[in-house]
Amino acid sequence: MTQASQPPEGQRSLFLGLIGTPYESDLLTTTTRLAEAAVRQGHQVTVWTCGYATALTASALDPVKPRNTIAWDTRDPSPAALAAHLLEWAGGRLAWLVCRYCAEERGTMDQMPGVRIRPPYEFVQRAHAADACLVLGTK
């Protein structure tokens, strides 16, 4: 896998808060595409997941989705594999953080390698510290 290129001058930080529930909308798709584009442009990205988005990177998940009953030999990657792929591809310019409060409440404290659990108060701290912040929630 080719890693993202070296950061250019003028690197900025982007905080993406993913609060919306996965499998309900395209918020995760939007988040990953924004993160990927920002990393590709040389910026530093933090993805912070809350609620059931914390389950996307639970260590119990397989890297592939369950088999498709009408395409048995095809294996599609899971969202957990997507997070792992992005973390590796970004080469240190992407952090994937999980809210401890949400993870405790939803039983998702066991997270895959590379994903870090952080205390909930850091959400605002990190959001304010970033050059740009976008929170993708529900409405």
Added chain:
Amino acid sequence: MGSTLAIIERSHRGTVEQQYAHVLWLAHGLHRQSPMIVLLRGAAALYSLNPQWESPLEIGGVPWGSYPDYRSALERLRVDGAGLLVAADSLKRLGLDDAQLLPGIAAVDDDEIVRVAAECDRIWYL
């Protein structure tokens, strides 16, 4: 065994999460066990159109998984005899009342929806 009216109103429920396992894939799986009539309403009325095929998203330098193929799922439903309806009012609200629908999908007004619902044994929101 009577029919089930499956009403689908919400669309685009997670491209990278669902991939092949979207609501129309589910509806087809259910139809193979018990006859379904699928009614597309709201934003899901978009599924009744003929979208350009989307290849997988490229994320992190590689094509990622598979893009949800709603069109093929509707075709499987049609071939296997499921009823396929789209709410005319939803198409109108989306400014698509003149749009060409996929084969086998009928646009129906509210009176027709009520008539179909009354003939079904079950009504499910998927």
